[in-house]
Amino acid sequence: MKLFISFLIFLVPMSVYSQFDKELWLEGRGKAGFLAAHSSLMGHLAKEHAFGAELSVVYQTKGKKKWHKAYKYPTIGITTFFSTVGNSKVLGSYYGLFPFINLPLIKKEKFSLSTKLAAGLGYTDKVYDPIDNKSNVAISTKWNSRITIGLDARITHRNHYFSVGIDASHFSNAAIKVPNLGLNMPFMSLAYGHRIRQVKSDVEAESKKEKYWEYGALAIASVKETFPTGGRKYPVYGLNFYGRRFFNSNTAMEVSLDFISKQAILDYHKEIPKTQYEILQIGTFVGFILPFDHLHLITGMGIYLKDKYQPEDFLYHRVGMRYVFENGININLVLKSHWARADYTEFGIGYSFKK
Numbered sequence: 001m002k003l004f005i006s007f008l009i010f011l012v013p014m015s016v017y018s019q020f021d022k023e024l025w026l027e028g029r030g031k032a033g034f035l036a037a038h039s040s041l042m043g044h045l046a047k048e049h050a051f052g053a054e055l056s057v058v059y060q061t062k063g064k065k066k067w068h069k070a071y072k073y074p075t076i077g078i079t080t081f082f083s084t085v086g087n088s089k090v091l092g093s094y095y096g097l098f099p100f101i102n103l104p105l106i107k108k109e110k111f112s113l114s115t116k117l118a119a120g121l122g123y124t125d126k127v128y129d130p131i132d133n134k135s136n137v138a139i140s141t142k143w144n145s146r147i148t149i150g151l152d153a154r155i156t157h158r159n160h161y162f163s164v165g166i167d168a169s170h171f172s173n174a175a176i177k178v179p180n181l182g183l184n185m186p187f188m189s190l191a192y193g194h195r196i197r198q199v200k201s202d203v204e205a206e207s208k209k210e211k212y213w214e215y216g217a218l219a220i221a222s223v224k225e226t227f228p229t230g231g232r233k234y235p236v237y238g239l240n241f242y243g244r245r246f247f248n249s250n251t252a253m254e255v256s257l258d259f260i261s262k263q264a265i266l267d268y269h270k271e272i273p274k275t276q277y278e279i280l281q282i283g284t285f286v287g288f289i290l291p292f293d294h295l296h297l298i299t300g301m302g303i304y305l306k307d308k309y310q311p312e313d314f315l316y317h318r319v320g321m322r323y324v325f326e327n328g329i330n331i332n333l334v335l336k337s338h339w340a341r342a343d344y345t346e347f348g349i350g351y352s353f354k355k
Contacts, residue, residue, distance in 0.1 A: 025193045025194065027077075028054070058075050071292075076102075080096070116151065124139065145345075164191075211247055213244065224262065254286070259281075282306035285318065312343065332348030
């Protein structure tokens with residue numbers, strides 16, 4: 001998790017906060033929701049409603065970057081939060097920090113309806129313990145990733161805005177340690193925002209469409225713990241060869257050929273001897289990319305072409321982020337899963353070149 005934290009802190013200032021000398025808002029938000037028990041093993045955990053509070057610094061984009069206009073001038077920012085999660089005795093409460101972006105679906109002078117995307121970290125002191133807290137089958141680490149998607153409706157008047165929102169948040173450690181069923185939290189919220197700095201519009205970047213291909217390779221490393229709880233941690237290695245097609249400033253797709261060496265498969269049916277070639281998984285992946293200049297958000301689905309022992313489903317999924325430097329170097333932080341079950345986090349570095 002220390003590597004995850006360092007990576008996130010490194011990405012945030014480069015990707016969104018270089019413009020904080022521009023128009024800023026301060027937002028306070030109250031939230032109410034509940035724990036959605038997505039597994040029968042969690043039926044005993046939802047005991048009470050969940051309540052939260054968030055304090056955010058929000059930056060209104062003005063068109064200085066090409067993607068500002070392409071996404072209808074979204075707002076970006078950073079949020080500190082506190083929330084209960086439906087069972088304070090067993091699951092505790094969460095504190096944390098996450099960057100976010102609101103992508104307008106409808107944008108008027110005084111009204112907007114936006115999709116909210118956010119990813120960050122949450123901390124709790126209530127984790128699984130085989131003696132003191134064995135009922136907590138959802139979370140086994142104090143630091144966990146938080147992913148949020150939602151809708152936000154906003155009315156603005158001069159230096160004030162009011163908004164109502166709905167969102168769903170997911171907390172988990174991406175199978176670094178088990179048990180890791182994770183927490184899924186639907187919330188409704190009300191917010192008030194106040195403009196603390198106003199500026200004139202930036203000179204807009206040229207918004208011509210630029211279509212091109214980008215090719216490259218990405219090396220991946222990770223770790224995965226297997227059941228039973230307290231079991232062995234196995235390394236994961238991977239190599240992806242990809243092609244990315246950029247259609248314009250806000251739309252791109254990716255196709256990749258994936259080679260995955262997940263050493264935890266050696267623990268699957270231990271009575272069967274296995275070689276490294278036999279446990280090698282080969283898959284093909286198709287993903288949708290939201291490009292924000294150098295920062296790319298990625299989500300998509302793959303299918304295993306070679307998977308001899310089939311320890312999971314034949315389909316796999318990815319959701320996460322990548323940062324592509326001017327010199328072509330890629331830094332990768334992506335969650336790989338099988339539907340709602342986390343497999344592992346892909347920490348990667350690679351290289352791209354354009355055509």
